[in-house]
Structures are given as structure tokens and as C-alpha cells.
Amino acid sequence: MQHVRIKVPEKDAPRDDEGNVIYGAAPWHQDAGVVNPEADETDIVTVWFPLMDTDEENGCLQVVPGSHRGEDMLTHCPGGKDVQGNLLIPESEFEVGKAAAVPLKKGDAMFFSKYTVHSSFPNNSDRIRWSFDLRYHPVGQPTGRSFLPGFVARSRSNPESELRDAAKWREMWEDARAALAESNEPIFYRWDGSEAVCA
Template sequence: MSEISMDRSYYPPLSKEIASWQHNYIPGPLTQDEFYQFFEDGFVVKHNLLKQDQLQSTIHGIERVVDELAQELYQAGKIQDLHENDGFYQRLTAIDAQFPGAAVLLHKRGVLPQEIASLWSNETLLSVAQQLLGPDIAGHPVWNLRSKVPNQEQVTVPWHQDTAYLNKECWNILQVTAWIPLLDANKENGCLQLLRGGHRPGLTCQHNCCTGGTWYVEVPVEEMEKTLNIPVNEQTVVTCGVPFGSVLFLNNLIPHKSMENYSKNIRWSLDLRWQKPNEPNGFYGLKDNILMTKSDDKNFKPDWNEWSKINRTKLEEASVRESIKNEIKELKEQQENDPFDTSISGPWMHNWSIVHHNRHTAKLTTNSTSWHKS
């Protein structure tokens, strides 16, 4: 049964703010049914959208980044084997086995490879973004390269809404994410699950920080059901397999999570985001959007030169260090001097009560159970 024909009888009505996101159908890669599914359900999978050569170029760029990380770890004596003969879907797992947290270091690198920039701004993806947002499009500073190595807590993301990681100024504006797997994503290797229709009330649930030994915030199932007025069950939760070459488009309010990777391969994927350039991005003033299309200039091209070099992970962590520099001077110095620090913190932690402390939240405070932005 297709997503279009699924039962929507349990859906709450669209809030006024979320209803304003929707507009008349604009012809493009999404069919009219797919276009309206995005606004009604909060997501849509567009099959066979990207060409194999586009994705292979992206994979080659990521292979280069993995090799750079391996060389850095090797030169520092952190690993003894570069695993240069291992393939794209195995090498980082082997490196992570020698230096636990290598996959986290890759996630933290934060400097945008040119191959990912080219994919992000290619005509096909931008055409979908323009269908959903309008003719003027900006890239959001939060993009992610996800290296989901098998059976690894640090790369399994719990139930959340993307708004939970951003400032409240953007919670009611539309930000479109393209989730692009670099292999066939399925239940075995950790595809996404989504709460269909969960965006419709226009509300961001109360999240908790942080899950297990990670830096992730999480929204409990009971909180989702209470706040969004949607039951969380087999009818409402969609397990969203996405074949290689296809793309999952979702909005910033729909609750979603990643499943465990029980396969033998790394489930590589990308999160690439767009929004209207004249609206706040919610990234705490740390980094601006990058303009990608202009309605009055059909030949406009994004200027990646400086923007792509700005490491947004370092900006996030610097904002935390600045806020606690007088409180935990020694911790600040330790973090700045350790290029292989596998802990992650950021201003999103300020938004929520810290119900579970770990080494990631230690960057915020050492003597309290909750830390909020003043």
C-alpha cells in the first residue's frame, strides 16, 4: 500500500502556522501526489531521484575524508593499521575498532567537502527544494555526514524533532531536509522511522538531554502522544526504507529516529537542509545560511569558498566553552588541546533539562543537574 492511500483518520488538524507552509503545486521532480504528501504527512520518499555518478562522486569525497582521519590517527599513534584496502562500507568500522570514537571524530570534522557541496546544490535537489519552499533557497548551516557503523550507540539517534536542536526563533518556519543514504537503507542497517503526521500541531515536544552515553536529546513516547495528540503505534510509525539513489524529504517538526545497524556494513547517509533565505535559521547566531538560488538571477551559483571552510562543530563547542570558561577553566584548556576529543556539546543542550549526565554534558557544567541558556 502506498503512503498516499494510508489511513489519516487519526490526524490532528493542521495548525495555522503549519497550514501556511503549504502552497499551490509547482511542477518539478515531485509529482502532485508526492508534493501534497510532504505537507500532509510531513515527509515523502522520491524514488530514483539522483544519478549513480552523482552519488559515486560524493562517496569518493567521503573516502578522502576517511583517509585523512585515518592518517591523522596513525601519525598520532592512535591506530596501528590504516586499513587502506578495506572498502567504503567497512574501513571506518575497522578504524573505530582500534580507536573507539573514530566515527564521532568524522562526524565532528564539520568542514564541507566539495563533493557534498556539489550534491547539495545540484539542479535536481534544488528543484525539489524550490517546489516546497519557493524560488529563493538558502542552505542551512546544519548539515550532517552520518557514518552509522554497526552496533554503535553513538550513531543511533533516538526519537526527536529537528527543531529541538535549534533556537526557538525557527520552530514554526519550514526547513526541508533531504536524507540521502549512500546505499540501500533498510531495517537491518538502520533506516529511519517517522511519526507520520506528527508535524501537524506545529508543536515542539519537551525533549530530555542526554540519551545514554551520547549528546542526543530525546523526546519520550509518552510526551509525543500527549503533546501531539497522536498515538505512537504500528499504524502511525512508518519504517522508511530508502533505496540507493532515492531521497527522503522531511520537515523540521516531524518526530523521527534511526534504527540500529545490525548489518556488517556502515550505513552512510547525508542530511542536507534548505529554507527561505529571509527567515531565521535558529543556529544561535553562529553561522549564516548560504544562498543557493535567486529568483531574479537564473544563473546564480552559491559561493562555497569561505562558507564551506567554517567548521560549525567548532563554533558550537566554542559557544559552550565561552559560556563556561570562568567556571571550568581546566576543562576548556583540555578540550582545546585535544584534537582527538570524541565528546560533543552544543547550544541545543541549553534548551532542555539535563536528566542524564555523561562526558558530553560535562562540558556544560560539573556541579548542577540542569543548565539553561540565560
């Protein structure tokens, strides 16, 4: 799973029909919660890095220290207002008071587990924020997004299986896009809001 996120200043940001910023703040979530249950046993690490200095003003991440240790999937409820995530973990479910912003400089990277509770700030600055977030896991484990391409980044036992051809990668995305255009919108989320903590 890989995203490029271009978070423009909110004052200039595109908005949906209800006036919510598209690609703004990301609500509280665990990355385990935004993949399908087929990846529940997959050992995913997220690598997040910005292309410019990021801080609370232009939309850096914040994390709940220690939240990865429980290895518990928390309930995510529908209700987020951003295309980056239309579901969120209610603040009753974790120690929101412990949350810490993680300002990063260009060239820094943050690694976190699929259970780390995190969110990001809106971009209230007049600076753009570009970032990448890439997910890696052992070859052969499910990605949790089977309708999108994945690839072998490195393999000691089978180096020929590594994808090193950008044109091929592009083709895989074009094929996935064409298939998605013909199918129902894939479901990423396992909760429907009927859970007690979502009330």
C-alpha cells in the same frame, strides 16, 4: 544545517566512556526541537538521503505518519545516549505504535517537516550506512544554529548571493570551528528535564 552521518555496524562502532555507541540510533525527536527557539518561525524542510540501500537492519529512519500535521513542538527530555541527540521525546507524547520504518534505496530521498516525529534504528548489520541530511529554509529566516555557517543555495531575486565556491564554504567552517573552540559549548536545547513529561 547539514550532516554527513557514517553509521558503522554497532559491533565495530566507536563508543564513549560509558560504552554507548557514538553515531548509533537517533532517539525520537522533531528537527524543530534540535534548533534554537530563534528558528521557531523558520520554515525548515529536511532532506535525508543515503549513499547505499538502507533498511531496519543497517539503521534507516522511522517516522510517525501524520505527526507533522499538528505543527506542535513536543517536549524533548534530556537522556538520549547518542551524540546525534542527547534528548528525546518520551513515548507518552506521541503515538509510537503508528511508527513506520522508511527503508530507502541508494538514490532515494525523503523530505520531512520540522515537526515530523522521527528516529533511526541502530546499525545491527555488517554493512556501513552513510547518509546526508540537509535542511533548507527561505533566505533570511534564522537557521537556529547561528554559530554554524549557512549559505544561500538558490536565489531567483539575487543569484549573486548564491554560494558556489567550495573553498569559501570550507573557510566558513574553519572560521566557525576556530570560534567555537574559543567559546562555551553552544546550547541547542531549550528543555532541562524539569518538565512534567520528563519525570
